[in-house]
Amino acid sequence: MERRDHHAWTLEDLQVGLAAHGVTADFSTIFRAAERLVADGATRKIQLEDGRARFELEQAHHDHLLCIRCGELVAVPCVIGRDDFATLEREAEIAITDHHLVLSGLCRECRDLSPDQAKRG
Numbered sequence: 001m002e003r004r005d006h007h008a009w010t011l012e013d014l015q016v017g018l019a020a021h022g023v024t025a026d027f028s029t030i031f032r033a034a035e036r037l038v039a040d041g042a043t044r045k046i047q048l049e050d051g052r053a054r055f056e057l058e059q060a061h062h063d064h065l066l067c068i069r070c071g072e073l074v075a076v077p078c079v080i081g082r083d084d085f086a087t088l089e090r091e092a093e094i095a096i097t098d099h100h101l102v103l104s105g106l107c108r109e110c111r112d113l114s115p116d117q118a119k120r121g
Contacts, residue, residue, distance in 0.1 A: 001043070001057055008046060008054035008064070008073040046073070048102060063100070067107035074107050 001009055001017075009017070014030050025033075034055050037043040046054045048066060054073050065074045078101070085096050105111075 001055070007075050008056040010052050010054055014055070046100070046102075048073070063103065065103040065105050065107065067110055068104055069106055069110040069113075072107045072109075073102075076103065 011027060011030050011034060014034060015027065018025055038045045042058055043055045044058050061078055062075045063078050065076050089096055
């Protein structure tokens with residue numbers, strides 16, 4: 001999971017990555033291991049609308065962009081400041097303890113595809 005060319009891993013991604021390193025593991029074993037890493041605080045589980053959980057290494061807070069073309073989940077800097085949260089809390093009479101923002105759009109690679117390449121997908 002420490003590879004820098006991939007940010008968030010589905011269970012399928014983890015299984016393929018392990019196989020590439022000669023490690024064979026069934027899906028339920030990978031699921032249990034991924035959930036254990038979350039429980040231990042080493043990773044964070046991100047549940048998206050597509051129903052597929054992604055796992056990422058725990059690190060400084062950031063938000064995400066889900067590419068509508070290739071499905072890659074890309075880390076993006078959080079642009080919501082503490083003052084913004086304070087204003088929202090005051091106006092809505094709530095207390096925010098955490099947030100998770102997922103934007104929809106195109107990752108760098110898909111954005112740079114020519115229109116002909118994009119059609120071929």
